[in-house]
Amino acid sequence: MILRPGADDIRLIAFYLGKVLLGLGLVMLVPTVIALFAQEWNSATAFVVGASLCIIVGSASSARFATRRPLTWAHGMVIVALAWLIGAVFAAIPMYLSGRFGDPLAALFEAMSGLTTTGMSVIHDLDHTPLSEDLYRHLLQFAGGQGIVIVVLSLFAAGGARIASLYVSEARDERILPNFIRTARFIFMVAGTFLVLGTTALFLALLGAGFTPARAIYHAINLFFASFDTGGFSVMQSSIIYYHSLSVELIVMLLMMAGTLSFGLHFALWNGNPRDVLRHLETRTLAITSTLFFAAVAFGLLRTGTYDSTEALFRKGFFTLVSAVSSTGHQVNVGDTYLTDWGVLAPAAIVGAMAIGGMASSTAGGIKAIRIGIAFKTLVHDVKRILLPESALVVTTYHAGKRRTLRDETSRAATTVLLLFLVTHLFGAMVGLLYGEFDITQTLFESVSVGSNIGVSIGVVSPEMPHGLMAVYIVMMWLGRLEYVAVFALMGYLLSLARGKAKA
Amino acid sequence: MMATTRRDEPWRRQAVRGVGLVIALGLTVFAIGALISVAFVLVMG
Amino acid sequence: MTRRDAMPSSPRRRGRTRWYLVTPLIGLAIIVAGVVWLESLAPEVDTVDRRVEGVPPLAMPDERACTRQTGEGVAEELRDAFPQGGRIGSTQVHLCPRAFDGLGVTYVGEVIGEVLPRRGGAWVQVNDDIYALEVGPLVGHREQDGFNTGMSVWLPDGLHQQIEAAGRPGRRGDVILVRGTLHQADPDDGGGITVRAEELEVLAETIEIDDPLHVPQLIVAIVLAIAALATVAWSRRTARRA
Numbered sequence: 001m002i003l004r005p006g007a008d009d010i011r012l013i014a015f016y017l018g019k020v021l022l023g024l025g026l027v028m029l030v031p032t033v034i035a036l037f038a039q040e041w042n043s044a045t046a047f048v049v050g051a052s053l054c055i056i057v058g059s060a061s062s063a064r065f066a067t068r069r070p071l072t073w074a075h076g077m078v079i080v081a082l083a084w085l086i087g088a089v090f091a092a093i094p095m096y097l098s099g100r101f102g103d104p105l106a107a108l109f110e111a112m113s114g115l116t117t118t119g120m121s122v123i124h125d126l127d128h129t130p131l132s133e134d135l136y137r138h139l140l141q142f143a144g145g146q147g148i149v150i151v152v153l154s155l156f157a158a159g160g161a162r163i164a165s166l167y168v169s170e171a172r173d174e175r176i177l178p179n180f181i182r183t184a185r186f187i188f189m190v191a192g193t194f195l196v197l198g199t200t201a202l203f204l205a206l207l208g209a210g211f212t213p214a215r216a217i218y219h220a221i222n223l224f225f226a227s228f229d230t231g232g233f234s235v236m237q238s239s240i241i242y243y244h245s246l247s248v249e250l251i252v253m254l255l256m257m258a259g260t261l262s263f264g265l266h267f268a269l270w271n272g273n274p275r276d277v278l279r280h281l282e283t284r285t286l287a288i289t290s291t292l293f294f295a296a297v298a299f300g301l302l303r304t305g306t307y308d309s310t311e312a313l314f315r316k317g318f319f320t321l322v323s324a325v326s327s328t329g330h331q332v333n334v335g336d337t338y339l340t341d342w343g344v345l346a347p348a349a350i351v352g353a354m355a356i357g358g359m360a361s362s363t364a365g366g367i368k369a370i371r372i373g374i375a376f377k378t379l380v381h382d383v384k385r386i387l388l389p390e391s392a393l394v395v396t397t398y399h400a401g402k403r404r405t406l407r408d409e410t411s412r413a414a415t416t417v418l419l420l421f422l423v424t425h426l427f428g429a430m431v432g433l434l435y436g437e438f439d440i441t442q443t444l445f446e447s448v449s450v451g452s453n454i455g456v457s458i459g460v461v462s463p464e465m466p467h468g469l470m471a472v473y474i475v476m477m478w479l480g481r482l483e484y485v486a487v488f489a490l491m492g493y494l495l496s497l498a499r500g501k502a503k504a
Numbered sequence: 505m506m507a508t509t510r511r512d513e514p515w516r517r518q519a520v521r522g523v524g525l526v527i528a529l530g531l532t533v534f535a536i537g538a539l540i541s542v543a544f545v546l547v548m549g
Numbered sequence: 550m551t552r553r554d555a556m557p558s559s560p561r562r563r564g565r566t567r568w569y570l571v572t573p574l575i576g577l578a579i580i581v582a583g584v585v586w587l588e589s590l591a592p593e594v595d596t597v598d599r600r601v602e603g604v605p606p607l608a609m610p611d612e613r614a615c616t617r618q619t620g621e622g623v624a625e626e627l628r629d630a631f632p633q634g635g636r637i638g639s640t641q642v643h644l645c646p647r648a649f650d651g652l653g654v655t656y657v658g659e660v661i662g663e664v665l666p667r668r669g670g671a672w673v674q675v676n677d678d679i680y681a682l683e684v685g686p687l688v689g690h691r692e693q694d695g696f697n698t699g700m701s702v703w704l705p706d707g708l709h710q711q712i713e714a715a716g717r718p719g720r721r722g723d724v725i726l727v728r729g730t731l732h733q734a735d736p737d738d739g740g741g742i743t744v745r746a747e748e749l750e751v752l753a754e755t756i757e758i759d760d761p762l763h764v765p766q767l768i769v770a771i772v773l774a775i776a777a778l779a780t781v782a783w784s785r786r787t788a789r790r791a
Contacts, residue, residue: 010569025777040718042591042763045770049587052773053580056780063784089577097588097766102693104585124693127661127676128686130718193519210665210672236662236674237697244665244672244701244738254530261526269529270522277529294537298544304617305647312740313541322533332741336614336643341733343617463695497570 005493011065013079018061020083024090025054027143028136031094035132043098043132050094057090077489081482084144088112088478091140098133100124102463105470112474114140116481117363119232119329119455122463122470126237131218134235138222141231144481145259145363146191183263190266191228194258199224201251209245223248227255230363232329232455239331240319249315252330253322260326260358264401279399282359285373286325293353294321300345317346320456324353327365329455336459339441347458351445354454355425365453365480367421370400374414377406420484425451428476435466451476587769592761596692599685601724601753604657608635615645624648634728639677639698642731646742650733656744657726657752658682658699661716670705673715675725675744685721688760702727702744703737714755724753 028051035044071079088111096107106122113120114137123129123137202220211219222235236242240249258266265283268276277283297317301307307316316332323330338347357366381396388394396406404410425448432443438460446460450473461473479487609631615623627648636655659681665672676699684692704727716722729746732738 005566007566007569010566014569014573038718040760042760042766045763045766048770048774049584049766052770052777055777056773057576059777059780059784063787066788089581093580093584096584099588099591099691100687100693104581124695125678125680125687125697127674127697128680128688128716128718128721189515189519190522193523197523210667211663215663237676238674238699238701241701241741242662242674244667244741246739249739250534253534254527257530257533258526261529266522266526269525270518272521272525274525274529277525291536291540294540295544298540299548302544302548306617307734307740308545309734309736309740310538310541310545311736312734313545314538315739316741318537318541321537332739334643334742336640337646337742340614340616340644341646463693497566 005497008069009075009493012067012069012071012075013082014061015065015067016062016071016075016079017082017086018058018063018065020079020087021054021058021090022062023058023147024087024143025051025058027139027147028054028094030139031132031136034135035130038131040130040132043094043130046094046097047132047136049097050090053093054090074489074493077486078493081486081490084112084115084478084481087144088115088474091115094136095133098130100129100133103467105467105474106463109470109474110137111140112477113455114138114231114233115144116453116477117141117145117229117231117327117365118450118453118477118480119226120450120457120461120473120477121233122461122465124463126234135218135222137233138225138231138235141229141233142225145229145231146187186267187263190263190270194228194255195224198228198251198255198258202248205245205247205251206243209243209248223252224255227252227328227330228259228363230256230259230326230328230358230365232323232327234330238334241332241334246315249319249332253319256322256326256328256330259328260362260364262359262361264361265359276399276401281373281377281398281400282369285369285376286356286359289356289369289372290321290325290353293325293349294318296349296352297321297346300343300347300349303345304343306341306343306346320350321353324350324454324456325356325358325364327354327357327363327452327454329449329457331456335457338445338456338458344441347441347445350456351448354448354452354456355421357452357454367418367452368483371414371418373398374406374410375418378411378415381406381411417484421451421480424476424479428472431472432460432469435469437466446473447476451480453477453480587766590765591691591763592689593691594689594759594761596684596690599683599721599756599758601682603752604682604724605636605655605726607638607641608632608655609641612638612641612644615648617647628652637731639700642700642742643698646733649731652731653728654731654744655726655728656700656702656731657724659716659724660712660714660722661697661699663715664704664709664712666709670703670707671709673702673704673709673712675699675702675727676716681716681721681724685756686716686718686758688719688758700744701738701741702729702746703735704746704749708746708749711749711751713751719760720755720757722755723751726750726752 028047032044032047035047088108091111092107095101095110096104100123101107109122199220202223203216206216206219219235226233265277298313301313301317307313319332355367356372357368358364360368360370377396377398381394385394397403428447428451429444432438432447442458442460445458449456613623613627615621624645624647627645631652634653634655637649642649658675658677660673661676662674676697678698679694680686712723714722727744727746728748729744732743734740735743
């Protein structure tokens, strides 16, 4: 597919981006209201500035370039790629105005981290941050998590059924329901149900943990967004350590797991088909990899003597693993202690779990279980082909929604993206080493965490981190969330424009 | 898998079933994690 | 779609495309520049009166990192050099938790967030960063110094009742000094790093922090809000005409 964008294409893209900005502007109105109630005047004006800019640019753009032209796959990919980039830039505006970020790049980092549901933070003095600003950070995770799914689905609804079939070429089962609108509605229903139940459960647990009702509600809402959207921002700098509560940790783990379950599997459960879940390639892949990684974590922690009780192993080791697999990023340990107190094996196992990530079609990040599963099946398939006589026909199948045959295109797509993730992780690790202040354990851990949109930090990411590294991480978070394909479409567009092949 | 939708079923019942099964799945995962922890603590002392 | 659009590529058309790309970039640059300028106009207050007096110095000023590598002697050295009951810093402890495991320590910091009463005592998160001990919360000034750092402190037997208030957005909470034992993997906290206090002393009381109103930002906000409403109205008219 040779992309040769012209002025009309750019207008089309601008139209949809305008709508995305309008949505972001509306999101900013929520913390504005909270700021007014809490009398956080400077925060309120900062959000009004941000929201107004979003609305001005957004409505002007979508009105000026209004069109009914159909979208092609290329348009959709470019829009999604730019939506996160432009969205992060505008989302950073109220953040920078709050004065809690060293410079605009740091604010952009935080915004991108929120929207991509990574959860790495570079904010100064989080513990004294105004309520509205803290809520805004958590809302961005919701916007980037559920919100972007809706954006993508509506873009493709605008494009028609043809686009849908192209988008699911990677063995992903986006079309949960035959109708995109119904799929979007279902996703919101699941999110809404968990919002009500999850927030209530957290509220009760927090009351039990010694919180006052008002504070319990505040923490419960933010904790929900961070956990279910597998984001990982926290209200307090000490993350989940702050609560000292097993019940809070258990509920958070359940929400993280619910958040990493693909929406297709939620649909199966809602329809009473749990066996579909158990048969799914992703479930099986994650079950195997997570068990192995947790065994490594447990062994590592016990051998170094870091922990010696089942409770500690579970509340620290297992929690961190679930946080890593679901790509949430909540922590029950101060980041530095992964390096100074956990030995080498346990953090390495966490890195492995982070690299793999969660399930596709959810807010989780990483390579995704489906690709790992397909890569493994491809390996088995190829070995079988070698071992069996040449005339034998080897067919490998797997379960992903329904029984599917392993096709060459699927294998290639999965392993290509897998490779891209790994190359990016290594690149990020190398860049980190350039500065001479971190060692390979730290840079590799952080690079994988950033590139897989996890958010568990070993301490490299901080407000004082080198700017070059910060910029690289911003790009990595963006690439990771888009899983590369959309970014390539964007690069293709830009290249053809630069080469002057623009059509009339 | 996705072809059949029990559209006539009240969504509340679906929600209860869905969430209930997610919780059951989660508790199973907890149980496995706890078992592995206990096993390792016993073996490694 | 006019007939002109159907014609093959011409320099004028290519120019239009380039213009469509460059303009948004220029626009973004202007917005970013404007935001940075606006932020630089924020009022600043003097933070001198937020400094906490009477904080004892750290027992061991150097912060050394250790790992769990066998044969590495850093933790043992730190442990041997540490005077019983000396003051520790949270960053110092996180760099080598096992060096301080089980030692009698003094810890100073601001109570942050809230006091969490439980059976037999209460949990508090106590931060000992500059926002706690020197410049106060990052409100009304730009003396940024990174993340908050702190540790969990367990206050048994009603010790927590001496605390008036905890740190919040508009306030620097009580700064306390506790003497107790440090645990690298506290069994009563599911393995967390904690200080189990035996004595508590309040070094500085809660102070409310004023956030002076950023007037230029207020003006810009009002202007932009009006512009936003105008743009929405205009876009509705344009859409209706189309």
